[in-house]
Amino acid sequence: MRKNIVAGNWKMNNDLSQTESLLADLKSQTKSSDAEVMVAPAFTNLYQANEALKSSSIEVIAQNMHFAENGAYTGEISASMLKSVGVKTVILGHSERREYFNETDASLAKKVDAALTNNLRIIFCFGEVLADRKSNTQEAIVESQISNALFHLDADAFKNIVLAYEPVWAIGTGETASPEQAQDMHAFIRKTLADKYGNDVANNTSILYGGSCKPGNAKEIFSKPDVDGGLIGGAALNADDFFAIVNAF
Numbered sequence: 001m002r003k004n005i006v007a008g009n010w011k012m013n014n015d016l017s018q019t020e021s022l023l024a025d026l027k028s029q030t031k032s033s034d035a036e037v038m039v040a041p042a043f044t045n046l047y048q049a050n051e052a053l054k055s056s057s058i059e060v061i062a063q064n065m066h067f068a069e070n071g072a073y074t075g076e077i078s079a080s081m082l083k084s085v086g087v088k089t090v091i092l093g094h095s096e097r098r099e100y101f102n103e104t105d106a107s108l109a110k111k112v113d114a115a116l117t118n119n120l121r122i123i124f125c126f127g128e129v130l131a132d133r134k135s136n137t138q139e140a141i142v143e144s145q146i147s148n149a150l151f152h153l154d155a156d157a158f159k160n161i162v163l164a165y166e167p168v169w170a171i172g173t174g175e176t177a178s179p180e181q182a183q184d185m186h187a188f189i190r191k192t193l194a195d196k197y198g199n200d201v202a203n204n205t206s207i208l209y210g211g212s213c214k215p216g217n218a219k220e221i222f223s224k225p226d227v228d229g230g231l232i233g234g235a236a237l238n239a240d241d242f243f244a245i246v247n248a249f
């Protein structure tokens, strides 16, 4: 059966000492939860974060990686580099990567392959922009993002894939998809998976919601049957808020 997951994406926030202090706060608040809990610090702090959380149930994950194994890609980080500092899961396709760093479905398909070849689990992000929602084309957009980047894979690969639906208009804006909008889209995503791979893959794949998820709205969003947790941005930078969301399950 699929897992509930709450993952915090710290983005380009927290230097080493801020990372250590947030991790200490998180560690002190960890209690057993029905959800898998993950945090994604900056690349420079992954090693220390993994050391700090070794004895905890919180997993340290990465925010991105390059598709090549190594070579002349100045400033980039490979899957095997992530693995060498203990990372087992990587976020791919975040809307900020798509918007500011020109990531496309085609380049993401290459990253997906590289991550899976290196036995990394993927949290694959996608979602429509406001204009798509206004023109009611959000389902077609989401379907194309998923199929272009993932549907060359075989069914078995989905054991290592978590999906994260993040409507771009709700990320960092304070505007959240209503629980019904989230449920409708998650049900559509699950049906899209079922049509391509069958019910087993569809029912066993976790689908997270992301977009201004906060302590005040997490419970209602997570109560929807096709929402299996959240990818959390702003609220993941505060241990009290983050654990209030984790404890919404």
Ligand code: PEP
Binding pocket: 009, 166, 170, 171, 172, 173, 174, 210, 211, 212, 213, 231, 232, 233, 234, 235
């Ligand atoms: C995100 O960046 O993935 C995100 C969901 O951000 P926020 O929670 O701040 O909207």
